[in-house]
Amino acid sequence: MIDDLARGGRLPGSVCVAGGGPAGMVLGLLLARAGVRVTVLESHDDFLRDFRGDTIHPSTLDLLHDLGLGERLATLPHSRVSTLDAVLNGARYGSVDFSRVGRSRELWFMPQWDLLNVLAEAGRAYPTFELRLGTAVTGLLRDGDRVTGVVADGPDGRSEVPADLVVGADGRHSRVRQEAGLHLVQTGVPIDVLWFRLDRQESDPADSIVHVGRRDVAIAIPREGYFQTALLIGKGTFDAVRAAGIARFRERVVASIPFLAPTVGSLEDFDDVSLLDVQIAHAPRWHVPGLLLIGDAAHPMSPAFGVGITYAIQDAVATARAVVHAGGPARVGERTLAGVQRRRALPARAMQQLQRVAHAAISRPAVLGVLPSAPVLQRVLALPTHLTRPVLGQLVGAGLRREPLDF
Ligand SMILES: Cc1cc2nc3c(=O)[nH]c(=O)nc-3n(C[C@H](O)[C@H](O)[C@H](O)COP(=O)(O)OP(=O)(O)OC[C@H]3O[C@@H](n4cnc5c(N)ncnc54)[C@H](O)[C@@H]3O)c2cc1C
Incomplete structure (x- = not known):
């Protein structure tokens, strides 16, 4: 507690986040902003790496504006759209409409590394935030059946990071998930x-x-x-x-x-x-005492609709809120962790179902081969598209359960 106060922590205890992707960086920033001592460990030396999706949906834009980061992001190269269009046999359909979603009402395309750098910059403004790049989690510390921190490999060799709560935000191939003995159930993807x-x-x-x-x-x-x-x-x-x-x-x-x-x-x-290698999967259980999985570590998403980042960030908001409401990481018990899973698993699974429907529809060359000509398609699809586009806009742009910054 004395240590927490010395580092500016207002809430007792500390969190170690494994993985500096969208989920881990947003969680780190939100916890630090709430006065929680947090260390984010990211295995890469920087955020510049292969393409991993670059969509920022309206709900995430609203969150970033609420965090005071909107203006900073707007100075970086990006493009904006208010609909996502599909072109079928040469005919165009506005199939997802964001123009009534949230306050931002648009989607930005921005390289993920730029977003992550802005989040890192914002986190570093808080004395309770620490980001260690080039540091990979390789194991867990335990006291009985409770996880009490992580073992990591970094530029200075092996180190131990004790924490009251470990969050596995280390993506679809999560080492934390594996070390915690949690597993994924795969859904066949064609x-x-x-x-x-x-x-x-x-x-x-x-x-x-x-x-x-x-x-x-x-x-x-x-x-x-x-x-x-x-x-x-x-x-x-x-x-x-x-x-x-x-x-x-x-x-x-x-x-x-x-x-x-x-x-x-x-x-x-x-x-x-x-x-x-497209994957859709979910962990039936996201937590063990002292440890929680979020984002792709808990529910690897397909790139369909470009929603993986949104859902990962919403998990992070829900987790930060739960930690703050519990009174700090030192007071987080299994009930709190189970509460995060209850809140977030259903929206993630429902979106994954929608992704499966999209996969089924687009993975059949036989169906594509008999698509009628553009004018006929346009007539046939006019009404369904008109009805589904605002609904899809809400589902894709805001998610099935909103996670406002209300803590
Ligand atoms: C090619 C591709 C295209 C995609 N397109 C889109 C898209 O357009 N829009 C969209 O929303 N989603 C897209 N997705 C999905 C999206 O990238 C994920 O759903 C989202 O990034 C999940 O965020 P996350 O923070 O949970 O995990 P990740 O983004 O996977 O982040 C995990 C982080 O943990 C780090 N890490 C891994 N292991 C360790 C370890 N042992 N110790 C420390 N750090 C570790 C990784 O380096 C990484 O930075 C795409 C995915 C891929 C692969």
Whole structure:
């Protein structure tokens, strides 16, 4: 307690967060802001790494504005949309509408490393916040059946970080989950995703994301100067795609997104293409005494609808609120941890169901092959799209359970 006060902590106890992704960084910042002593351990030396999604949905934007970070983020390169459009056989549909979601009413595309850097900068303003980069959690400290901290490997070798509460925010391959003896239940997923970058020209559309062609589904996310592009393939078929050659791959991309024809030639070989092994899974139990899993560590999400970041951040808000309401990490018992799981598991599972429906719809080449022509499709889909777009906007943009900054 004396130590907590010396470091500016107003609430007794300390938290160690494993993983500096969206969930871990938001949790670290919120706890520090509430006067909790928190150490975030991130295995990478920085936040610059492979593409891992760069959507900031309206609910997250509202949160970032409430934290006073909106203006800072607005100075960084990003693009904004108020609808997510799908293009089916050449006809465009505004399939998700954010224009009535939250206060922000739009979605920003911003590289995830920029968001994480801003969160780190904001966290460091608090004396109770510590971020250790290049430090990987390798084990747990225990007192009987209670977790009392972590063992980590960092630039100075092995260290121990004692904590009243350990939070595993270390992503889909969570080491913390494994060390705690918690497990995932996998849901079969029929697709994998191949990601690559292609130059963006001035004349290219900036707001259509999903392109459904007669054979394939492709994605083009507009970024400054380029498209973060993806082709969906059958689960486990990357070797076959590679064997068919890069020229065939380029043809498939252009067949789904014709406006990429002038730039697709820059894909020289499969070294420019990375595979995302798409996963949907959930941990039936998120906690053991002294430890809680959140974000992808508790429920790995598919990239469908780009909601993994939103749900991970909402878990972080719910966790920070629970710790503060309990009176600090030293007072957090299993009931509090179970309460976080009860609150967050249902929305995550429900969104995962929606992702499964989306996978089923887009993973059947036979269905794509018999899609009617654009004018017919446009007539057939006009009414359902009109009805579903605001609902999808709420589900995707705000989540099934809002997590306001009310503590
Ligand atoms: C290619 C791809 C595209 C995606 N596209 C989108 C998208 O457009 N929009 C969207 O919302 N979601 C997308 N997702 C999903 C999204 O990235 C995740 O749902 C989200 O990042 C989960 O956040 P998280 O903080 O729980 O975990 P992560 O973002 O995975 O963060 C975990 C962190 O823990 C660190 N870590 C791992 N092990 C250790 C350890 N032992 N010790 C210390 N640190 C450790 C990792 O380095 C990482 O920084 C995508 C995912 C992928 C892979």
